[in-house]
Amino acid sequence: MTSSSKIQILRTVQQVRQWRHQSLINNQSVGFVPTMGALHQGHCSLVAQSLKENDKTIVSIFVNPSQFAPHEDLNNYPRTLDRDLEILSNQFKNKSIDAIFVPKISEMYPNGIVLEVDKQRGTFVTVHGSSEQLEGVTRPQFFRGVATIVTKLLNIVQPTRVYFGQKDAQQCVVIKNLVKDLIIPTEVRVMPTLRESNGLAMSSRNEYLSKEIKDKSSIIYKALCNGENYYNDKIINHNQNSVDSKKIIKEIYDLIKQEPDFDIEYIAVSHPETLEDLDQVTPGLGAIVSCAVKVPKENSNEKARLIDNIILQ
Template identity: 40%
Template sequence: MQIARTVEEFRALRASVPALGVVPTMGFLHEGHLSLVRRAKAECGAAAATIFVNPTQFAANEDFSTYPRSLERDLELLRAEGCDFVFAPDRVEAMYPPGFDIRIAVGGVTTMLEGAVRPGHFDGVATVVAKLLNITQPTRAYFGQKDAQQCVVVRKLVRDLNMPTEIVVCPTVREADGLAMSSRNAYLAPAERQAATILIRALRAAEALFQAGEREADALRQAMRAVLAGEPMAVVEYVSAAHPESLAELERIGAAGALLSLAARIGKTRLIDNLVLPPAG
């Protein structure tokens, strides 16, 4: 496994392979990330991961300074998976040099859900993803469904800017009790970790209602809120039943299906999760 700390170093490595699958990450890797690396390797022949905690997607009151980091651990995990290349900038200035003043704003799909709660977040995401795709020039780039809105934003970014990379969205990887794997799970104290399963339980309650024939989106949102209300440690930020592409809130689940999503704080830790409903018959 070869490690590049600068843009120039990575571009030299990229030139050595005809096809490349890239997994952009902020590090502190878990099985969700590693499953993406395995798929990239299987589908493209060569796989790369990027490790960069991107400051531009964090607000001033968020956890940029405390976000979990463990580069050596991450490199060992990637090496064990047969990852070919890693781009891990050694300083923020490698990505944002002095005088950098470009921001990419993706309209429409960034105005609700995470975008409403975290203003400016998706400008930072779109900007860093555009930079990483330009630097790594992947055949395919792999993202996890857990960050559902991010996946919608990245697909729109690539489509609207005519980037030649295929975006592949892979299923959320979960713990045995259903909690979506996330680097931020490391923040949870034992009691909080147990309480955090309320997110997937709320989503599954709405999914079960849909499978039983319910098509009114408000009924699904109410079902999620009812389950969340049973966990005193959960502070709910939003609950949504939206169109899976436009992210507009639905009145009724129809031919496009729906994205059920929610965000809640468990103690000081902010968690998100989602499930995708199929088209309604």
């Protein structure tokens, strides 16, 4: 790893705090990009934004056990640390990342961590009101795990700004509410979803997919755009004051259903701040239109779960 020699690899909370203390002394801003590894261009776009907006940038790589249920794919989640470090070392030419935090589970969960919620011990963070719907219906412990690990990481790094991708729209809302409610002095920056050339949202879970299924999965974004075009047409060309959410959902549903092997888990039209279901979408407030679709994995009888969203203005 000679190419990463100028990037400090930090393994403990204490090392991160010492590193952060130095930037405080020097009055330098710190940008932070938390990841679970298996890095792709979507992550790199967040890092590039942080490099642009801050004096120092730190990236964390940690597959967080507490956001996985016992039946989910924690053990199979892609872990590509050497490749991730290579990407972070070589991707950014003008200005390099300053530090990478790669903690062990024992560092982040001193009491240990098991996947069964009722057997967990220690402190956990729940953001009520924006965690239970959408992704939270099928993954009830997911946002509790996300909120807990993000709180820990923000406490450790104490960044000026933290960066997330719009693809995880509900996660962004949960984290914004978390930072506001716990009065954490960090700005949450949400950056646009990066997409493959066919429109498929970049995701670590795309590694599960064959090229054929990746190509077919582009229908998810096309369908969301269908819903967006329907909304814009009604507002702009038909001078409507609002648009029925059910009709937007039907435009999306009808297109995705053309792929017989795809299972639609949900399509939702939600308030952009509270994530409550909206009956009507009105310009100005707008909406987050999101979906989860299960698609066949390569060489497996199982399915991978893809999420995506668009923002209506």
